[in-house]
Structure formats: C-alpha cells, structure tokens
Amino acid sequence: MEIVRDTVCGELIAWENAAGVLPYQGKLYYFCCRKCYEKFRRSPARFADK
C-alpha cells in the first residue's frame, strides 16, 4: 500500500483510497476528497511541489 500526501491539505492517504488524481508537470498528485481535487485543478501552480 502506497501512502501519499495530499498536497492541498497535507493529509496522508493511501493512493487506493484517493478521491482523485491529477497529473501535473510529469508528477501524479492524489487527493483525499473532491474539494482538494478541485482546488488543485483550479490552481495547480499554487500547490504543486517546488
């Protein structure tokens, strides 16, 4: 089981349980809920890893 960090809220989640996943600049980002997913989708540059 892979644990990933939701970059929007900082929560740790298992990627299998992620509510959404988005690719951004060659990386996959996982989200705990649709709210975080939508936030990232709207402004990925704000949340993506530097």
Ligand SMILES: [Zn+2]
């Ligand atoms: Zn979240």
